[in-house]
Every structure is written in C-alpha cells, then in structure tokens.
Amino acid sequence: MRITVVGDEPAELEVALRAGLEEDLLVVSGGLGPTHDDRTIELLALAAGRPLAVDEELAAEIEELSRRVAERLRRPYADFAGGVRKQATLPAGAEWVGLVGTAPAVVLDTGSCVAVALPGPPRELQELWPRVLETAPLRRLRERSHAPERRVLRLFGVSESAVAQSLAAAGGEGDGVAVTICARDFEIHVDLLAEPGAEGRAAALEAALAQANERYLFSRDERSTAELVLDLLRARDLTLATAESCTGGLVAARLTDVPGSSDVFLGGIIAYADEVKIAQLGVPEGVLAEHGAVSEEAAAAMAQGARARLGADVAVSVTGVAGPGGGTGEKPVGLVFLHAAGPGGELARRVDFPGDRETIRQRAAVVALHLVRRLVTES
C-alpha cells in the first residue's frame, strides 16, 4: 500500500495518478468539485488514455440537485450550470455511483487497475465508499485478494534489538511471513502477517518469539495498555486512582480515553506543587524536606495517599524530572519514581529515561500502567 498526498498542481497530480494506475487498485479522494482547480477526473482520463464526455444521465441528476441548492441560496441556476456539466464529465468507460453531494463517486476499470475517485468531503466519501465496494469491478478485485492472517505480540521491558535477535534465532521472516518489530511508547510491538499457506510457519514463529520473550510478553491482542489494565482490574472488581506529578494528568488521560473506564477509574490528583502533594495526598512535609519531591519515598506516600483519599483499591503514582530544566547531578532530567499500592501489596520502580520532556512524560505514563498491570497480575 502507498499513500500519496498532492496539491492541486496538475503536473504533480498526473505523476501521482500515473503511478497509482500501475497498481491493482487506485483510490483518489478530492478534486471532484465544480471549479477549475478540481482536476482529478480530467487528469485521471489523461493518465488512463481515455477521452472525456458528459454523461447525460448523471448531468440530469446533478442538475436536479443543483436547482434545489440554487433555490435554497436564492441564486440563479445559471450560476451553477457550468459546474454541473463539468461534474458530469467522465472518462470513457467509467461508471458512477452516488450522489450525496454534487460530486459522484467514479469507478474506472482499465483492465489492469481499478481506479476509484471519491469526493473529498468526509461525509460524502464515507457514504459512497460502501456503494463503490458493491460495483462489479470492486467485487472482482475483492474476490482475487486475500487478507493476510495477522498475529500480534506486545512486549514490555525488552529492547527492539533483542527482539530482532530472537526473531533471527527463530528463523527470521520470509516464506510467506512478514514481521514488523516496532518500538512504541517504550513497548515493543511485533506484528506477524502470514500469506495464505504460511499460517503454520507464522504460528511456529509466533510461538518461538513468545517463548524467547516470555518475561516481557504482556499481550497477544491489540487493546491499548490502558484498556488491558482496566480489563484486568474490572475482572478482579478493583477500582483505580492516580497521583501524578511530572506526567501531569497523562496517566489519567490514557485511562479515561477508554470508553467505559468510569466503572474502574475513580479519579486522580495532579500534584504539581509541593503544597498540593501535602494537602491533597497527605505526603508528609518531612518526606519532601528529607528526600525531595522526586524520591522513592515521595512516590510511595503519593500512591498511598491517593488510595486512601480517593477510596480506591489500587493507586499508582509518578514523580520525576521531566525537564528541560530542574535537573541536578543527583536527580537528572529523566529520573522518575513510580509506585503502585493495592490490597495485596506494593511495587516501586525507579527509571532513568533518556529523551526530551514529551518522551519522558509519555514513557513514564506507560510505565505507570505497566506497574499497575504487574501489581494486579503478580499479587
């Protein structure tokens, strides 16, 4: 698959369309409007070597629609007439489905490629696409294609290179199995795509990768980590609260991004200032004075405070130096303490994140979710 984004410049559009026509399927959106700078159909016809002609049946339908629009806007239909003829002009051999607006969806089967032109407005595009899928050229194309089988492994706490090594040790990709290894948010996402016939090899590869990385494997589906953590808690009938300093709400935002999170997640305290840590989370002043706000002790007090104050079964806290300022020799930018407290025990974690403010914050939020996962699954 290739996605190309081009502007209205005819030469660029033509190059992109010619390249697209070399594939089995070309889908274009936009450039079907009534004005001179809407050039998709004209250039598609040029690229496909087809003459252009007005489709009178289509013209009649667009005219009917445009007369209603003209009436509503109290403008003479003559203002629209040119645009109607333009929008009803199609490459020879093309069929159209539609209309939602005044632009049709156009399907052109060149023999070697099925080209589909859809209107740009999302509502029109979304409504016309299912109808395009039902046209004969698209039906034929779909019968010829097979979606590859997909398997996923989600790992945490391992490096991309180590996973690559275990893939190589397991025989590597090839023979109908494509594997992508992608570091995302401090997690490693492994996707295996098997062509028809290679499902057995993909399953064996997946099993080998899962075994080699057993310690790090936390999911075999595509739920987000926040969703997975909420599901684990829900299954155990446990509620959750957060206490965040350097992540400033990101842990809670990831959790509440999941629909239905409210039956597990009660709320959180974002304690950026020390006074808020003391007043809202009950962190003892002595802890802050002796160990500082970025410390194992402060993180523990924050999690325990959130758990007690918000009446949650489980609470997780994050405190650290997100930078770019505020780092010291003893507590450099990237140093983050996390703590999870639950009915069955507590877990603490200290991390030194490389990276900038954004990276440190996002990664700390991910590690916080994984700390809750470990607390819940290991205790």
Place this chain on the structure above:
Amino acid sequence: MRITVVGDEPAELEVALRAGLEEDLLVVSGGLGPTHDDRTIELLALAAGRPLAVDEELAAEIEELSRRVAERLRRPYADFAGGVRKQATLPAGAEWVGLVGTAPAVVLDTGSCVAVALPGPPRELQELWPRVLETAPLRRLRERSHAPERRVLRLFGVSESAVAQSLAAAGGEGDGVAVTICARDFEIHVDLLAEPGAEGRAAALEAALAQANERYLFSRDERSTAELVLDLLRARDLTLATAESCTGGLVAARLTDVPGSSDVFLGGIIAYADEVKIAQLGVPEGVLAEHGAVSEEAAAAMAQGARARLGADVAVSVTGVAGPGGGTGEKPVGLVFLHAAGPGGELARRVDFPGDRETIRQRAAVVALHLVRRLVTES
C-alpha cells in the same frame, strides 16, 4: 511538493524512493533502526545506484552510545552489536550528521537530487533537521530557492467557511500569496505564504482577515494555546488549578506539556466518580442529586472547589458526556459544561460537541483553555 506514506514492504519503499530521487529534494523519515525491517538506507542506495559500506567512524560513535544504553539497561552489549554495524552502513558518497539516538541523519547528493534520511522518532528528527540544513548540499539547494514569507492568524469561535468567505471578500489568494485555512482542535488556523514580491499583498490580506474576524482572533504566533494561557497568567502573577471530569486529565496534560509550567500550574483534581467530586472538590451532594454531575451547577462548584482546595488564583472545570455510552435525551453525548473562576469573576460555558469520544474530549480541553484565556484577558 508530494508526500508519500509507505510501509516496510521493500518494493513499495523502492518505488517511492525512486520517484523522490527525480525531484530536487527528497526527505525520508523512519526506517533507520537496528532491525532487519528498517530498510530505508539499503533501498535508498539501491534506488540511487550506490554500493553500501560501513562507515567506521560512525560505527564507533554508535557503539559508544549503545554501550552506554546497554549499561543503563543492564544488558550485554552483544545484544546491540549487530544493530550498530547495520546503523553505520551508508551508501557510497553519503555524509551523516548526528547522533541523537543511534540512527544518524544521512545526506546523499546524487547530483540531480539531495536525499535526506532522518530517524523516525520525532525528538531525533527535530534535533537533527537544523544540522542537516547546515550541510553543504542543503546549503547549495537553499541558495537556489526562496522561502516564502509566512504570516499566521489563530481564531477561535468561528467556522472554517466563514473565514473562507472573509478571505474571498478580501480578494482571495493568488498573485503570489497562498492561504491555507485549517480547522484544528476547534480552532481555525490561517497561514499566509507570500512569494518574494508579494509581501505587501500578504500583509494587506492578513490585515483584512484580522479585521473581519477581530472577535475571534486570539493569536498571531505559533505558541500552543496552553503556552499562551500560561504566559497570560504568568504576566499577571496568577496561579492555575484544574478540576476535570470527562476530559480526565487532558487539560492538565496540555498545560504541563509546556516546559516551565510549574510556576503557574499548581495541580488538579480528576473527579471521575461522584464521590471524588464531593470529597475532593467539595461539590455539594445536593447539586449532584438535583442537577446531576453534568450540569452548569456542578461545573461551577467544581471550579470553585478546585480554586479553594488547591489554593490557586484561577481554576477551570470540565464536566460532560464524552460517550459513546451515558447519553440521555436531556443530556446527550457531546454535552459539556465548563466553568472558570478567578479573583476578578467567573465565566461559564455550555457546549454541544459533535464527534466521537476522542474528539469531544480534546475539544473540551481546548475550550477549557480558551475559557481561562477569556477570563484573564476580559477581567
């Protein structure tokens, strides 16, 4: 300009790179990692007809970096060695700048095209790009080209089509001035790009647009709205707190994303459960019983509670139905109440957002920031 998005499939990547090499400048990002599926360099060399070889100087630098990472992660360096050689492999004649991570930025001048390969991680890409611009091939290219002058207008509370109409009324784009009008996060971002010689026309167009949309214009620079709000508060020596229900920490996350936000932002309460609204924000039980958690009254009590409990000068609250569930006839999905309270007065806002959960939450967070902006600038 053409933007092409391709996956890791070698054949597709090669087609895209070959097409890019026909232009004056080709910029690629991603695919420079240590694993086998990172194929940008290998395919760039193939497309440009250049042999590949390990650059020993680069290998030494990547090794040094990787040894530090290995130490930090407490893993053997042997895990990384293969990746280091791979990442130090360059097409003949290419130069490299970097490193931020273990992937260098690579510049290859083919004579007819300058090809630049940048690492995918945004932080690495952003840090390396200015250094790429200072290489000899990019300097030569930039001397041949002219950057258009850029002017920006940021509007809030107006529709995209109304801004498009005011643009048309002001004479529209053309004559060397390109204008983009983009709806983003409930704001309208207008960018004017003037070719050399058209600066006067761009300035006149900008002035006309600013006048026609004066009520909605809130910025003429590219600071984020969170940054702008923090700057306004800082200039007035005011502190800020948040009380969030449906946004679940997104307002605080946007604020704390800005470096140095801690001198203005004290913290926030994420009150997802009603018990948390009552206990942590002091929302009267009667308000929740009579008006519900999604109400003007609850929003007011939340903001006032956050202001008092966290000892902030200004507080802003958000409560609403983010969906997909939880909507009723009276309180449908998308209904959000916001409230800002400060030393000089209060402001309330009710909004009915269209869209899905993610859109509703993000837009509500943006409106919360604008409510603080209005409270601070209007009182």
